[in-house]
Every structure is written in structure tokens, then in C-alpha cells.
Amino acid sequence: xxxxxxxxxxxxxxxxxxxxxxxxxxxxxxxxxxxxxxxxxxxxxxxxxxxxxxxxxxxxxxxxxxxxxxxxxxxxxxxxxxxxxxxxxxxxxxxxxxxxxxxxxxxxxxxxxxx
Numbered sequence: 001x002x003x004x005x006x007x008x009x010x011x012x013x014x015x016x017x018x019x020x021x022x023x024x025x026x027x028x029x030x031x032x033x034x035x036x037x038x039x040x041x042x043x044x045x046x047x048x049x050x051x052x053x054x055x056x057x058x059x060x061x062x063x064x065x066x067x068x069x070x071x072x073x074x075x076x077x078x079x080x081x082x083x084x085x086x087x088x089x090x091x092x093x094x095x096x097x098x099x100x101x102x103x104x105x106x107x108x109x110x111x112x113x114x115x
Contacts (some may be wrong), residue, residue, distance in 0.1 A: 001071025002064055009060040016056035021048040050103060057099035 022045070037045065065088050073083045 001075075002068030004071070005064045005067025008067065009063045012063060013056050013060040016059060017053060020052045020056070021045055050107065053103045053107070054100060057103060058096075061095050061099060 069080065069083050069087055072078065072087055073080055076083070078086070
């Protein structure tokens with residue numbers, strides 16, 4: 001169930017990322033030009049984009065947990081609370097860390113590729 005839910009998670013997170021705050025495109029370039037922004041606005045924009053992408057990852061994790069837990073309940077005939085205690089709660093701290101690292105590292109890689 002957790003693996004099958006990735007069929008929904010990947011497009012959902014990708015779609016949410018498309019709405020992430022970023023600088024407007026300039027007429028002279030098709031790349032995002034955040035160096036043209038004042039420093040305070042640039043920091044605010046990057047912080048908002050970081051938070052947005054992290055929330056998108058958390059929504060993806062929640063979708064994954066939901067799909068997997070539903071299938072686990074159906075196959076094992078386990079009540080939802082017991083299924084969550086066995087299959088969700090122990091993994092939340094590590095998944096939060098992985099989501100944060102994915103956003104930070106992914107944004108850095110994207111910045112390097114856009115050079």
C-alpha cells in the first residue's frame with residue numbers, strides 16, 4: 001500500500017512544487033532572476049519557497065501513510081489506531097528529517113543545475 005501510494009504522491013508533490021513561491025521571470029531571460037530583487041525580499045522569497053516545498057513533502061508523506069495504512073488495515077484486519085501505531089507513528093520523526101533534507105538538498109542541486 002505504501003508503494004502503491006507513490007503513484008499519487010509523486011504527481012501531487014510535483015504539482016504542489018509548481019506553485020512554490022519564486023521570482024517572476026524577466027523579459028530578457030527565461031530563468032528566474034532573484035539577483036535583481038532587494039536582499040530582504042530575496043531572503044523572504046527563498047524562505048517562503050523552502051517552507052512551501054517542505055509542506056508539499058509533508059502532504060506527500062501523509063498521502064503515503066494514508067494509502068499504506070488503509071491497505072494494511074484491509075489485509076491484516078487491524079483497527080486503524082493499531083495500524084497507525086505499528087506503521088506510522090514510529091516513522092514520523094525520520095520522515096520529517098528526510099523531507100527537510102530532500103527540500104534543502106534538492107533546492108541546492110536545482111540552483112547548481114540552473115547555473
